Each structure stands twice: as structure tokens, then as C-alpha cells.
Amino acid sequence: MRFLSVKKNITIFLTIMLLAVLTACGDSGDKAESSSSDSETIEMGQINWAENIAVTNMWKVILEEKGYEVNFHLLDMGTIMAALANDELDVGLEVWLPVQDANYLEQYKDEVHFSEETWYDQAKVGLVVPEYVDEVDSIEDLNENSNLFESVIVGFDPGAGTMEVTEDLLVEYDLDYELLPSSEPAMITEIKEAIEKQEPIVAPLWSPHRIFSEVDLKYLDDPKLVYGGAEKIHHATRIGFEEDFTEVDQWFKNWKMDDDQIGTLMSYVADAENPLDGAKQWVEENEDIIAEWLN
Template sequence: MKKQALNRRIRTTSLALAAGVGLTAAGAAQAQDTVNLAYVEWASEVASTNVVRAVLEQAGYEVDMTSLSAAAMWQALSTGDADAIVAAWLPTTHADYLERVGDDVEDLGVNLDGTKLGLVVPEYTDVDSIEDLNDNADLFNGEIIGIDPGAGLMGLTEDVIEEYGLDLRLRSGSDATMVGALSSAIDNEEDIVVTSWTPHWMFARWDLKYLEDPQEVYGGAEQIHTVVRAGFGDDNPGAYAILEAFEWTPEQMGEVMLMNQEDGSDPYENAQQWVEDNQDVVEEWLSAAQ
């Protein structure tokens, strides 16, 4: 990624919080150490990236967060403009991105297990399978409400439209616009079909269901991985160890995502609060750098 592109990024640098973690000299952060985290504006990744930021700050690091499209996020990681992401959906959604960057990144493994992708409708909608969408296209105004056009989920949904021969149009937008359309439809007891994934806070707010995917175009359950730029472990072994140890559950992520939906709440402040309230979990991640 060209450096001028990063001039547009959202910088959210913060001085380290008081740690008292007792890291060894090999893993301790120096004042000049800054970890650059890239992420996509999905509810799940906003939650996880802010939590990781708060944890790294507790360990003594300064942290920059950069919001990008999925494609730009992977590009930034491969060129070294970003140090790490905790937002890699594998083995399916981000498979193409991972294949393109090849040896320029390192996969540190799973940080969350038990994810799912697919088309989602309100529970009251009288459609249960993707195969039934064409016969009920009028219920959905002939469209599927999607998210940002660069997302892997959107590419998979285009495959779904082709494989099932759907006559519905895929409308791109963002996580926020998709949720807004879903909320409006439910308030008016209207039918709607959206692209979505688990974990997502909207499943805790509304009664929703995935449409069956008999051809399994969306694949099975996925995992979210932590991926760093090549050489990051040599440059910053302490932060590398913490990122490698970071792993939590969909329930824990869901707690943070629900906090983020409160009016006027700040995702970073919510992450700090969650970290403060879950020090037993956090200390397991931090201890990896000792």
C-alpha cells in the first residue's frame, strides 16, 4: 500500500496504561514500540481489535488502529504498513487474500472458533432455504442487502447467486447499513434477506435464522485467525507473543459487541472496561510475553 493512502487512516494512538505485569526484559515494551493494528468495520472486528489494543497497552505498548476494507487490510499487512490483524476469516472468506500475500505474512492461528457465514432472514419470514428465494423474490424487493463490496462474504454471495441461479440483486453497503435495513424491516414486520455472520450482536437483539445452503457454497463453520506481517516476531517478540496467545470465545466477544451497541458508547472505552473486568483471561495472554 502506498504511504499516502495511510494518510487517510484513522489513527487512535494512546499512551500505555499502567501495567504492573512484570514482563521480562525480552518481552518488555520500550517507549518507542508501536503496534499497528488494521481491521475492517465489522462489529466483531471492532470488538476484537479494540480489546487487543487495550491489552497491548496494558503491556506497555502504544497502539495505532487503522480501519480499512478487507482487501486493503491484507495489502497493508503484506507491505508492512500494518503489523497485525485479528480479523482473518479462514479457511474460506479471506482465502483469496491470504493466497495473494503468500510469504509476506504469518498466520499465528485461531483467536476465535465457531463462526458461520450465510444469508439471514427474520424468524417470521416464511422462507427457509436459499433455493426458495427466487419463488419469493417479491417479498425481498428482488434484492439481498450486503455489506462492503470488498468483503469476502460479498464474493461468496456472488457465487451463491450464480450457483443457485438467483434473480435477486446483491446490494453493497456496509455492516452499519445492512443492520439499519434489517432493523427497519423488523420494526415494520417486513421480509428482508441480508448477508451476515456469526458472531454478530444482531442475533442477540432479534430472532433471526440462516437460510439453508444445500449446495454448501458458504462452506462450513469458519475460524477467525490472528495474522502478522513477516518479520514482526523478530522486530517485536513481546507483542508477537501476546498476539499469538490471544484467544477468546464467541460469548466473550458477544459481551463486547453488545456493549458497543449502547447509545453513545465508545468501542475503545468498552474494550478497556471489558479488559479491566476480565483480568484473569487477560493475564493468560500477557503471561506469554514473560
């Protein structure tokens, strides 16, 4: 579902959402003193996706150690894009291109800065089923096995680019299925519960994601390449961010992570009682990597 009226209502929406901000602040004694001036405060969009929670908390730790203050705003992808365009957010750390978030790039290319640089280069998106579902190996197998899944694809956030691409996929493959939106945590819970019962389930997923280390899933072949090939993850900033936060802007451009790094970070954040504590542990153990970004 597109958020067609979001730009008109963004100020009111963000004010409400400030009440739900994930502060996740650590012990101030462990970091450099942060400036209280607006010029040193970075307003960061955060999405309730495992990898996004991980990298936003990681950057909060890094930036606050450097004297900046970082405020989180827990929003959906569409609202983050509109807020960047309206200068109400400074940065969103996750834009999947060339396919998943192509609509946002097209809509906001003149109002938001989309980085040419990428921080993860081997992302993958597709429909997954449990490994034990032998009847289905390709998206083309879904219609003849619709009874297994009750003609339902279990989805997540309705504003996500992957959900929009999945809607396109239903048309491209002429699938007689309903895509049910929910949230990423709800979708992951449904997948795990189905696997515990050895039941079939189909859902859109992406790599990197921690669930692939927890349960056995397989991507369905996508011969029409509706989801595209390898995706790359970029970041986006409001116009003018580069001038206002020159060194931070360069740090974001220098940022690169491989499978092991993002996987370990996601595990630390997921296993910690407070996501920020998990991010702090990862930052402490990877000072050499972070030093390269901040060079």
C-alpha cells in the same frame, strides 16, 4: 469488487486514511507509560465490523497497559491485506478461513503471515432473513420468492470476503438477485428497520454478531455449502512481525475467545460512548482470561 490496484496506491491511501484513524485513547494515567519509539508502536488495521471494533479496542487496552503504543487504521479488508504485504501495517486481527477469506490467503500467502492459531473456532456465515418470513427456509427457496425481497440481497463492504463468496453463491444457486454493497452499519440499520415494519429482507451475516441478541433472525439452509461449514477466525501479521514483537506475537497466538466472552465484549464496546471505554471495562472484568493469553 476486488481492489486490483491497491498495492500500487497503498502509500497514498494510508496517508489519507491516517486522518480518519480511530484514536480512541483512554486516560494515560490508567496504563503503563508507553514508549514513543517506533519499535514500540504497533500499526493495527481496523475494519468497521462490530466484532473487529471490539477486539481491536480490547487489544489496544491490553497492549498499551504493557507499554506499547497502538495506532488504528480504519480500512477495508482488501486494503489491510495489501498494507500488511507492503509492511505498512503490522497486524490485522480478523481473517476468516477456510472459505470467506480464502482469496486473500491465496493472493498474499507468500507476502503476509497468516496464523495457524485461531482466536474463535465456531464462526458461521450465511444468508439470513427475519424469523417471521415463513416462505423461505433455504437459499433454494429464494428465486420462487424473489418478489418478497424485490430481487435484492442487502450487503455490506464490497471488499469483504463474505461479499465475494455471496457473489459466487448467486452463480451456484442461479439466483436472479442483485447483491447491493453498502457498509455493515448501513446493512444492520436496514435489517432493523425492515423488522420494525415486519417486512422481508435478506442479507449475508455472520456469527459472532451482536444483532442476533437484538432481533430474531434465521440462517437459510445452504445445501451446496457455498459459505462452508464452521469458519475459524485467524489473525495476520506482516512478515518479520514475529522477530520485531516476539512477546506480542506469542500473545496473539495464545488468544482464544468463546461465545460468551466475545458476545459480552461486543456488548460493552457497543454500549459505551467511546469503544475504548467499553473494552477497558471488559478487560478489567476478565483479568484471569487475559493473564492466560499473556502467559
